[in-house]
Every structure is written in structure tokens, then in C-alpha cells.
Amino acid sequence: MTDKPVLELSNVSHEYRGRRGIFGQSAPMLAVDKVSLRVERGDILGIVGESGSGKSTLAKIMLGLLTPTEGEVLLDGRPAGSMTRRQIAERIGFIFQDPYSSLNPRQTVGKIVAYPLYLRGEGTSAQRQERARKILDIVGLPLRFFEAYPNQMSGGQRQRVAIARALITRPKLLICDEPTSALDVSVQAQVLNLLLELREEFNLMYIMISHNMGVIQHMTTRVAVMYLGRIVEMNTSKRIFEEPRHPYTQLLLNSTLTVAQGAGVPDLKVDTAKREAMREHPSFIAS
Numbered sequence: 268m269t270d271k272p273v274l275e276l277s278n279v280s281h282e283y284r285g286r287r288g289i290f291g292q293s294a295p296m297l298a299v300d301k302v303s304l305r306v307e308r309g310d311i312l313g314i315v316g317e318s319g320s321g322k323s324t325l326a327k328i329m330l331g332l333l334t335p336t337e338g339e340v341l342l343d344g345r346p347a348g349s350m351t352r353r354q355i356a357e358r359i360g361f362i363f364q365d366p367y368s369s370l371n372p373r374q375t376v377g378k379i380v381a382y383p384l385y386l387r388g389e390g391t392s393a394q395r396q397e398r399a400r401k402i403l404d405i406v407g408l409p410l411r412f413f414e415a416y417p418n419q420m421s422g423g424q425r426q427r428v429a430i431a432r433a434l435i436t437r438p439k440l441l442i443c444d445e446p447t448s449a450l451d452v453s454v455q456a457q458v459l460n461l462l463l464e465l466r467e468e469f470n471l472m473y474i475m476i477s478h479n480m481g482v483i484q485h486m487t488t489r490v491a492v493m494y495l496g497r498i499v500e501m502n503t504s505k506r507i508f509e510e511p512r513h514p515y516t517q518l519l520l521n522s523t524l525t526v527a528q529g530a531g532v533p534d535l536k537v538d539t540a541k542r543e544a545m546r547e548h549p550s551f552i553a554s
């Protein structure tokens with residue numbers, strides 16, 4: 268066991284290069300701007316921010332799917348840039364918002380779940396299937412689904428398949444990008460509670476990316492608030508919700524409350540005029 272953070276980002280930036288379209292080259296886009304954070308044992312780190320704030324770009328950098336244009340990513344104290352995709356995948360798994368599009372519709376659930384083991388060349392086919400059966404049981408899916416196809420399942424069941432597939436290789440950290448936002452409200456809590464139970468069983472850490480402040484409050488131990496590619500506030504979940512310090516965090520919480528009071532789905536879209544005013548405010552973005 269090591270006491271180094273499982274994941275550490277130091278001053279990480281990512282700029283999408285301008286794309287060439289029919290109207291010429293578009294301007295480069297700084298989607299992530301000097302982000303530093305660490306994920307340590309026991310953490311469930313929430314990342315919140317409105318659409319376009321850079322959350323998914325940050326997740327892709329953590330998963331090694333994008334190379335940062337600046338800064339350093341360390342996994343277990345080693346530069347992620349010197350690791351293979353496979354070495355990264357051994358440490359970090361992920362689940363995305365829409366379980367349907369992330370599951371191969373032509374493969375049975377058993378094959379989908381066992382596939383990461385096949386890619387790693389682990390065990391015989393029979394051993395891989397046995398592990399897939401076990402993990403499906405752990406995520407609460409009856410064995411009859413082993414031979415089923417994704418289109419024969421509900422959204423919540425498909426997300427359980429995605430979770431099983433992510434966990435079969437036993438990563439330490441799971442990145443969950445809006446894991447329940449495509450699900451019916453009635454099954455959202457079941458999936459979130461399953462993730463919390465699995466945390467105990469697998470000794471897992473999570474990064475939970477969500478627009479839904481209810482999800483963030485229910486799930487996380489710490490929260491990073493992103494705005495225009497930067498982390499403007501990071502604190503324990505309790506402090507973020509009880510004493511938000513940054514004006515943008517306060518704005519997010521207020522706008523969430525307003526929507527929630529109207530019984531709608533909490534959403535982080537904030538008022539554009541207020542946003543522009545805050546962008547002008549010189550002290551708005553913490554350096």
C-alpha cells in the first residue's frame with residue numbers, strides 16, 4: 268500500500284486547437300485552465316460546474332484519453348504520460364451518463380462485462396465468464412441477464428452493467444460522469460446507493476461529475492467547483508453546502524434552490540447576465 272495520492276493533477280491545462288471549417292480556422296479554446304487537485308484514499312470528489320465549464324475535458328485528461336497541453340498528471344506518484352492506456356485503465360475506471368450508448372448492442376451482457384478481462388488477456392474464457400457472473404451478482408443483477416442484450420434491459424439495469432464492466436478489473440478509482448442523469452428519478456437513488464455500497468466492498472474512490480447538486484451533496488466528501496475551465500472553489504462537501512465562499516458557488520447553490528423549490532430538476536444553468544457581470548469582476552476567478 269502506498270500513501271501517495273491515487274491521482275494528482277498539478278497546473279493542468281488543455282487547449283483545443285482551432286478547427287478548420289468553411290469559414291477558416293476557429294480560435295483555440297482553453298477548456299481546462301491550470302487545474303490542480305488530488306484524490307486520496309476514501310475520497311469521493313464531486314466536480315460541479317455549468318455546461319461547458321470543462322468537466323468532461325478534465326475527466327478525459329484523468330483517463331488518459333486527452334494529453335494536457337500543460338501541467339502534470341500523476342497516478343500513484345508516477346507520471347501518467349509515461350504509462351500505457353492499459354496501466355491507466357488498471358487504476359481508473361469510468362461510467363458515463365448514457366449506459367445505452369456505451370454498451371455494445373450486439374453483445375450479450377456476459378460478454379460486455381467480461382470484455383475488459385479479455386482485453387487484458389486475463390484467465391481462460393470460462394474463468395472470465397465466472398468473474399462476470401460474480402460481479403453481476405454484486406451489482407444486483409439476476410443471473411438471467413447474463414445472456415440478455417442491452418435493449419432488453421431498463422436504464423437502471425444497463426447502468427448496473429456499465430458499473431459491473433468498470434469494476435471487473437478492480438480499479439481503485441471510478442470516474443462517474445453524470446451517472447444517473449439519464450435515468451428515471453425512481454431508479455437514480457438505487458444506482459447512487461449501489462455506488463456507495465460498492466465503495467465499501469471494493470475500497471473505491473470516486474470522482475463524481477454532476478450538474479445535480481442533490482447528487483453531489485448525497486454522494487461526495489469533497490467538492491471542486493469549476494467555472495470557465497478553472498477550479499474556483501474546493502472544499503469539503505459540508506463546507507461547500509453550508510458556507511460557500513466563492514460568489515459562483517453561491518450562485519450555483521441559489522439557482523439550484525430556486526429550481527428545486529419549483530419542484531423541477533436541479534440544473535446548474537445560471538443566469539447569463541449575472542454570469543457576464545461576474546466574469547467582469549476582477550476578483551471573481553480565484554487564481
Ligand SMILES: Nc1ncnc2c1ncn2[C@@H]1O[C@H](COP(=O)(O)OP(=O)(O)OP(=O)(O)O)[C@@H](O)[C@H]1O
Binds near residue numbers: 318
Ligand atoms: N473537441 C473539442 N474541440 C473544441 N472545443 C471543445 C471540444 N470539446 C469541448 N470543447 C469546448 O471546451 C469547453 C469545455 O467543454 P467540456 O465538454 O469539457 O465541458 P463540460 O463542463 O463537460 O460540459 P457539459 O456539462 O455540457 O458536458 C466548451 O467550451 C466546449 O465547447
